[in-house]
Amino acid sequence: MKKFRTLVLSILLSFAVATAAYAAPQVILDGQQLSFDVPPVIENGSTLVPLRVIFEALGADVQWDGNTQTVTATKSGNEIRLMIGGAAYKNGQEVQLSVPAKIIEGRTLVPLRFVSEAFGCQVAWDGTTQTITITSISGTGTIKVHFIDVGQADAIYISLPDHNDILIDAGNPSDGPTVINYLKNNGMDEDLELVIATHPHADHIGGLPPIYYAFNVIKTIDSGMYADTSMYENYLYLSQNEGKYWEVDNYQTFTFGSVVLQIMTGPGSWDNVNDYSVVCRLDTGDIEFLFMGDAGFPAESVLSGELDAEILKVGHHGSRTSTSAAFLSKVSPEVAVISVGTGNTYGHPTLETLQRLQNAGATVYRTDLNGNIVITTDGKTYNTAISKTSTADTPANNYKTQVTPAQTPATTGAYVGSIKSNKYHYPSCRYAKTILPKNQIWFADAAEAQAAGYVPCGGCKP
Numbered sequence: 001m002k003k004f005r006t007l008v009l010s011i012l013l014s015f016a017v018a019t020a021a022y023a024a025p026q027v028i029l030d031g032q033q034l035s036f037d038v039p040p041v042i043e044n045g046s047t048l049v050p051l052r053v054i055f056e057a058l059g060a061d062v063q064w065d066g067n068t069q070t071v072t073a074t075k076s077g078n079e080i081r082l083m084i085g086g087a088a089y090k091n092g093q094e095v096q097l098s099v100p101a102k103i104i105e106g107r108t109l110v111p112l113r114f115v116s117e118a119f120g121c122q123v124a125w126d127g128t129t130q131t132i133t134i135t136s137i138s139g140t141g142t143i144k145v146h147f148i149d150v151g152q153a154d155a156i157y158i159s160l161p162d163h164n165d166i167l168i169d170a171g172n173p174s175d176g177p178t179v180i181n182y183l184k185n186n187g188m189d190e191d192l193e194l195v196i197a198t199h200p201h202a203d204h205i206g207g208l209p210p211i212y213y214a215f216n217v218i219k220t221i222d223s224g225m226y227a228d229t230s231m232y233e234n235y236l237y238l239s240q241n242e243g244k245y246w247e248v249d250n251y252q253t254f255t256f257g258s259v260v261l262q263i264m265t266g267p268g269s270w271d272n273v274n275d276y277s278v279v280c281r282l283d284t285g286d287i288e289f290l291f292m293g294d295a296g297f298p299a300e301s302v303l304s305g306e307l308d309a310e311i312l313k314v315g316h317h318g319s320r321t322s323t324s325a326a327f328l329s330k331v332s333p334e335v336a337v338i339s340v341g342t343g344n345t346y347g348h349p350t351l352e353t354l355q356r357l358q359n360a361g362a363t364v365y366r367t368d369l370n371g372n373i374v375i376t377t378d379g380k381t382y383n384t385a386i387s388k389t390s391t392a393d394t395p396a397n398n399y400k401t402q403v404t405p406a407q408t409p410a411t412t413g414a415y416v417g418s419i420k421s422n423k424y425h426y427p428s429c430r431y432a433k434t435i436l437p438k439n440q441i442w443f444a445d446a447a448e449a450q451a452a453g454y455v456p457c458g459g460c461k462p
């Protein structure tokens, strides 16, 4: 009977493989499967994929010239040019392609291998699973920071060379298994060198207890903030169990080879639990990451030391009371990652915060729109890969088409400012009246305005 079942199973499997040969191939970039609005096609052994998805995933800038039917993409000093149905160029040199870029069902498809290799990626093809694996950065010094999509919660996995692994939060209780699977699928060994529990809210520590069972957690750092919940008690017990190393944040420095993780926070006293969040900065060489937990204006305003970072994990899911303009001017992020759930009841991320990020020149990625967000770096340059593409043109522009009533910014308050300046006014001020509605930003009180980096108008003296 057993044999018979095995036979049936293997017939089913071979049938599945045979069927898969006619299905669209899968494309995996830096461990993340890309999803396409129009399926990739294979022609003469070349795979063509929708232009927008692949260039967005590779982090290239794209321009389209309708007159000459030419696509130009640039990334890290390399330029490729593709003419629909015609020639291809890399940095001005013509490259022979077996299949040119073409338009199918109104979408432009480009040859995957050519564009990936032109931008320095390695491309591997597995015929049995019909999978194309693209590696954007290779080598032993590769660092990956995974912002895992756990909905309205935080879970960040930092994978460092030599199997050094760090986990910052693990989402809600129901996210524990998701996080465990994610870590296992992304090369985690059994040792988890460092867990950072930013603060005792359920959307941050809820998923941690099963992590302590699944992996050998060597050290835990938390905020020292207590919560009167069984979830917190359970987390605390497990993090200190069996002589495990547990410490409260106190400006510690952790060195893993050439990579340094600096805890930026220490003992403090705050009104809001979120402000107790352990904040840390990962220095990989030329590329830095700043992880804010749920810290709000008060906590971010007292951070000191080097705060500049190419990549900012935005505080408190993009809440309006985090990520002030003054703070952003110290960080000057190129990329801002918001961990946030679709249709959350908090209205996160708020339009004010998205506007401040846009004003600061940051490209915004969001787990609700982009799924898992993985940033890979060798310490000199970095790539951003996403597991899901939304319908908007670029991640930075996503929110413009995604605004729901819950995200409508406040249109009243004690004071008003303009996103184009750093002054705040009484609404009756003659300057205030010249601010276009789309540029208005409202503040409940002077403290909120000042925390956001605004100063009083000299005219109305609010």
Ligand SMILES: [Zn+2]
Binding pocket: 153, 154, 201, 203, 204, 294, 316, 317
């Ligand atoms: Zn939170």
Ligand SMILES: [Zn+2]
Binding pocket: 199, 201, 273, 274, 294
């Ligand atoms: Zn919180």
